[in-house]
Amino acid sequence: MRGFVAEGERYRAILEPAEARILISLGEQLSQLYADGLAGDPLAEQALTRVLPDAYRDDEEAAAEWRELSRRGLIERKAGFAAAFTEPLRAVADSTTPTAVTLTEGEAIDWMRAIGDLRLILAERLGIVVDGDEGQGGPEGAAELYAWLAWMQDDLVRVLDAPR
Numbered sequence: 001m002r003g004f005v006a007e008g009e010r011y012r013a014i015l016e017p018a019e020a021r022i023l024i025s026l027g028e029q030l031s032q033l034y035a036d037g038l039a040g041d042p043l044a045e046q047a048l049t050r051v052l053p054d055a056y057r058d059d060e061e062a063a064a065e066w067r068e069l070s071r072r073g074l075i076e077r078k079a080g081f082a083a084a085f086t087e088p089l090r091a092v093a094d095s096t097t098p099t100a101v102t103l104t105e106g107e108a109i110d111w112m113r114a115i116g117d118l119r120l121i122l123a124e125r126l127g128i129v130v131d132g133d134e135g136q137g138g139p140e141g142a143a144e145l146y147a148w149l150a151w152m153q154d155d156l157v158r159v160l161d162a163p164r
Contacts, residue, residue, distance in 0.1 A: 020092035027086035085114035
């Protein structure tokens with residue numbers, strides 16, 4: 001992937017088709033995780049603890065009430081970010097050459113949100129507590145994937161924050 005550049009009111013990056021397929025797979029896995037979380041799957045619930053932390057850590061009753069009232073809407077909103085992340089990548093994945101993805105500011109922000117959620121879930125699996133931690137292993141290639149997503153998220157922040 002080549003970094004994002006601002007083009008008027010839009011943001012463009014060039015991706016390889018294989019990169020787009022990896023990102024689509026991650027976005028689809030994230031969407032499935034959210035769907036499983038809504039269905040009450042205990043494994044999904046465990047995986048989502050970093051993405052959906054309790055609002056009240058010292059008050060279980062208040063935390064349970066918050067989950068009951070807010071969790072579904074929050075998961076649905078996050079699932080929307082995951083969908084907004086994967087959709088523009090489909091044309092790139094079907095291409096045979098590096099292809100541009102162009103995002104509006106809102107789409108770029110949704111990408112940052114989805115990438116942030118992916119990083120949180122990977123961090124949990126890698127045993128990363130704060131940025132800079134080496135983690136404690138995890139699935140093969142997960143650390144490299146985590147670093148790539150961190151770079152991508154940082155690049156989006158950079159281009160969105162640049163003076164115009």
